[in-house]
Amino acid sequence: MNNPQPRSGYTLPVFACAAAIAALNHLHNIKSNQTVSLELIEPPEMANIPIQQVAKINENTALGITISEPGDNLDLTRNTPIWAIVEIVKNSQTDEQIIIKGGEGIGKQINNDQKDAIYSYAKKLLFYNLKQHLNPEESIQVTIILPEGRKLAKRTSNEAFGVVEGLSLLGTNGISQPLSAPSQLEVYKQQLKEKAKQFNTLVFCLGENGLDLAQKSGINSQQLIKTANWLGPLLVTAGLEKVQSILLFGYHGKLIKLAGGIFHTHHHLADGRREILVAHGAKIGLSTPILQKLFTCETTEDGLQILRKLDQETGTNWTEKIYQSLAETIDQRTQDYIRKYLDFEGKIGSVLFGRDRQIIITSKTGKILLNSESIRQN
Structure with a gap:
C-alpha cells in the first residue's frame, strides 16, 4: 500500500494578499467570487485562494476574510482567520500607491523600532498583486489583521526572537511545505548522512535562529544540521553514521524539552517546559514561592526573566545554577536516548540561548566542543 505524498499548503x-485583493475588488464593484487568484512570485505560479467573506465598511473601505490552510503540516495557524481592510485613500499625502500596515494580531519587532512584523516576501507579494488591480491614480492603505494572533503568539517562540503582541507575516515563498511530514524527515536524514561522511562533529540547530546564531558564533556552516522538530530520529541517525560528537545549539524554550525526555519538540505532540523548569528549580533548592511563580508563567522566557530578576535583587546566581542543571541533564538524556537504540560512546554537548540571542548557559561538554578547532570556521 503506497503512502500518499504529504499535501503542501500556503503561507x-x-x-x-488574497483577502486584500477580495476587499479591493469589492470596492471596485467587481462581482464577488468564491476564490481569488494571485501570483505567488516564489515559486512562479498561480494560487487560487477561497474567500470566506467580503463586505464594505463604508464607501471607501472594505474587509476581506480568508482562512489559513497550511497543508499537511503541524501548524498552529491552521484555520486561523486572516482579515485585510483596504481603504481607498483620497488626496494621499504620500507618493506611495500602496501602504501596508499591521493591525491587531500582527506582531511588533522590538529590535526594529516596533515596526510591524510584515517581512519582505509578504510586502513583495502584496505590492505585486494589488498593483495589478489598482487604477493608475488610485492609492490604498491595507491593514492586515489576525484576530487570534495575540493568543496564538503565546504558543510560539516569536517573543524569543524580538516579535511581541502577535504573529509574523513571515516566509520566503508562498508554499507551506509539510516540514513535519515523514518525507521531510528523510530529506534531513540524507543531509545528515552526507555531512557525517565529512565531519566527526556535527552541530544540531533547532530552527533558523539557531542556525544564524551558530554561524555568528564562528561555527563552520558546513557542520550545521537543521533539525526542525525531528531531534530524536536525527540523533539516532547520527549515531548510526558514527558521528563522534554532537553539539545541540538552540533556544532554551525548545532545548529544555530534552531535559524532560521529549525528543520530538513540536508543541502539538508534547510540552512540559514549565514543569521541567520548576523541577530543576526544586532540585537546586529554589524556594516554594518562586517555584509557584515559575509554574504560573506562560512561557519559558518569562521564567528566565523571573530568575534573572531574583538574582539581580538578591545577589544570587539561581539562573546559572538551574540552567547548568538543565544543560547537563540535556546532555545525559540525549546520550541515553541514542543508547536505547544502539551502542554510542560519542560526546553530547549543549548550548542554550535566550530571547536576546545571547547564550544563557553551555554545558561542560558543550564548552569543550564549542571551543574545539574541529567546528570552527577556517
Whole structure:
C-alpha cells in the first residue's frame, strides 16, 4: 500500500494578499467570487485562494476574510482567520500607491523600532498583486489583521526572537511545505548522512535562529544540521553514521524539552517546559514561592526573566545554577536516548540561548566542543 505524498499548503502572506485583493475588488464593484487568484512570485505560479467573506465598511473601505490552510503540516495557524481592510485613500499625502500596515494580531519587532512584523516576501507579494488591480491614480492603505494572533503568539517562540503582541507575516515563498511530514524527515536524514561522511562533529540547530546564531558564533556552516522538530530520529541517525560528537545549539524554550525526555519538540505532540523548569528549580533548592511563580508563567522566557530578576535583587546566581542543571541533564538524556537504540560512546554537548540571542548557559561538554578547532570556521 503506497503512502500518499504529504499535501503542501500556503503561507500566511498568501492568505493576507488574497483577502486584500477580495476587499479591493469589492470596492471596485467587481462581482464577488468564491476564490481569488494571485501570483505567488516564489515559486512562479498561480494560487487560487477561497474567500470566506467580503463586505464594505463604508464607501471607501472594505474587509476581506480568508482562512489559513497550511497543508499537511503541524501548524498552529491552521484555520486561523486572516482579515485585510483596504481603504481607498483620497488626496494621499504620500507618493506611495500602496501602504501596508499591521493591525491587531500582527506582531511588533522590538529590535526594529516596533515596526510591524510584515517581512519582505509578504510586502513583495502584496505590492505585486494589488498593483495589478489598482487604477493608475488610485492609492490604498491595507491593514492586515489576525484576530487570534495575540493568543496564538503565546504558543510560539516569536517573543524569543524580538516579535511581541502577535504573529509574523513571515516566509520566503508562498508554499507551506509539510516540514513535519515523514518525507521531510528523510530529506534531513540524507543531509545528515552526507555531512557525517565529512565531519566527526556535527552541530544540531533547532530552527533558523539557531542556525544564524551558530554561524555568528564562528561555527563552520558546513557542520550545521537543521533539525526542525525531528531531534530524536536525527540523533539516532547520527549515531548510526558514527558521528563522534554532537553539539545541540538552540533556544532554551525548545532545548529544555530534552531535559524532560521529549525528543520530538513540536508543541502539538508534547510540552512540559514549565514543569521541567520548576523541577530543576526544586532540585537546586529554589524556594516554594518562586517555584509557584515559575509554574504560573506562560512561557519559558518569562521564567528566565523571573530568575534573572531574583538574582539581580538578591545577589544570587539561581539562573546559572538551574540552567547548568538543565544543560547537563540535556546532555545525559540525549546520550541515553541514542543508547536505547544502539551502542554510542560519542560526546553530547549543549548550548542554550535566550530571547536576546545571547547564550544563557553551555554545558561542560558543550564548552569543550564549542571551543574545539574541529567546528570552527577556517
